[in-house]
Amino acid sequence: MNSRWNRRIGAALAAATVLLGVTACGSDTGTTDADKSTSASADAGQYPVTVSGKFGETTIESAPTRAMPLSPQDADILLSLGVTPIAIPVDAQNRAATGGSGVWPWQVEAFGGKTPETLDMETGAGSITEQLAVLEPDIIVSTGFWGLDQAAYDQLSKQFPVVHFDTKANGEPWQDSTRKVAAALGIPAKAEEVIAAAEADLAKARADNPTIAGKTYNAIIGDTGGQLSVLASDERGIGQFLTSLGLVLSPYATTLPVDADGRGILSYENVGDMNADVLFVVSPTGDLGYLTKFEGWNALPAVQDGAVVSLARNTGLPNAVGFPSALSLGWATDQVMPLISDAVAKGAAG
Structure with missing residues (x-):
């Protein structure tokens, strides 16, 4: 939500x-x-x-x-x-x-x-x-x-x-x-049980996909009236999830001004500064047209290599990783990890 x-x-x-x-x-x-x-x-x-x-x-x-x-x-x-x-x-x-x-x-x-x-x-x-x-x-x-x-x-x-x-x-x-x-x-005691199981599943996913470790990422959460909302911290929501898999939030994202909800604010003219090994984009249906019309976005190496992971709201993926729980994380990992592995491989090949 x-x-x-x-x-x-x-x-x-x-x-x-x-x-x-x-x-x-x-x-x-x-x-x-x-x-x-x-x-x-x-x-x-x-x-x-x-x-x-x-x-x-x-x-x-x-x-x-x-x-x-x-x-x-x-x-x-x-x-x-x-x-x-x-x-x-x-x-x-x-x-x-x-x-x-x-x-x-x-x-x-x-x-x-x-x-x-x-x-x-x-x-x-x-x-x-x-x-x-x-x-x-x-x-x-x-x-x-x-x-x-x-x-x-x-x-x-x-x-x-x-x-x-x-x-x-x-x-x-x-x-x-x-x-x-x-x-x-x-x-x-039940809390410790479910937390340990979920963390073990995340650790296994990380161990099974060693090529992901240390790769940088940025995440664009959506348009907010002429500006972009981007992830500015790896301490909550999608950032916590991606970090647990071994990815590292780009240093640039942490320098952005944030709104009341802690999201970074970025003007479209600066979208070319969002360089990272992998880019994540949250959108209503997976349509990235609101970004591809900007040359700064198209010029990003990750975009040119195809190292972009789309998280469409109508699939539930942004909710699963942005509002995580022991229940949602297992499902999200199964869904998202193949997408990340593919994006990293394309970036390496590029």
Whole structure:
């Protein structure tokens, strides 16, 4: 999900949660204790548990059984821990990229092929209120939700424990977010298990593809009204993923001014400065026409050699690597590593 979508949802969510307490108290869905149970309770730790957060500490008094994620990344974290969320948040962009289901390819197996309940985040504050009331969560997971601000947190935390980020959404290593959510769910050992397995898979992919190690890269994330957004740090999202495979972010990218989301800002006239061994481009459908019309882009050695990896949003790849989890990274590695190997080979041949 992009940050504009999340901020739009955040505004609606803040308004919706003002009314949530009244609505939820009048809700009677006939849900039984058996219906509410998830695998979170199978390995419950000691309670109460307190976890940190940017907008305030959250104390969970007893083992949660109905976890509601506010971003697809948060749904991934829950699924990686063996916990099925009571619903997944969706919008038009998410549905368009997943054939209407809202379920990403790497989530399908975790859901056992079943279509989960959804929380439609584009239906307005009143509808979100009603949906949350019916879903009856007993914990909110929001480590990757850009729309969570102090106002939304204050309203939500009156009704539920809200497990969220310490600095910014998707601004911390996925390992740290996984550990925090697992601690809140009372299954800290499970976090270490899934993190170790995911890191082992990444290490194997790196070892199996030694020609990639040390190659420099740049990543163009998209157009932002006449300028380019580019990756400016290897400490989060796609940068963390590519670094784990042995690639190195170009020094030039780290010198760029950044926006509020930490992305580098580059004018089109300077696109020729994005030289690197491999170039990654995120676009809606894989169409690079917005770049190929500029001579500076076409003159880059990597472009001339064909050392360009396209990550189309409608494939889910940017979401898998840009909003990583133990669940998404395995799928993403299988999909992206052959593309990187091919790009490196073309660059070497050129």
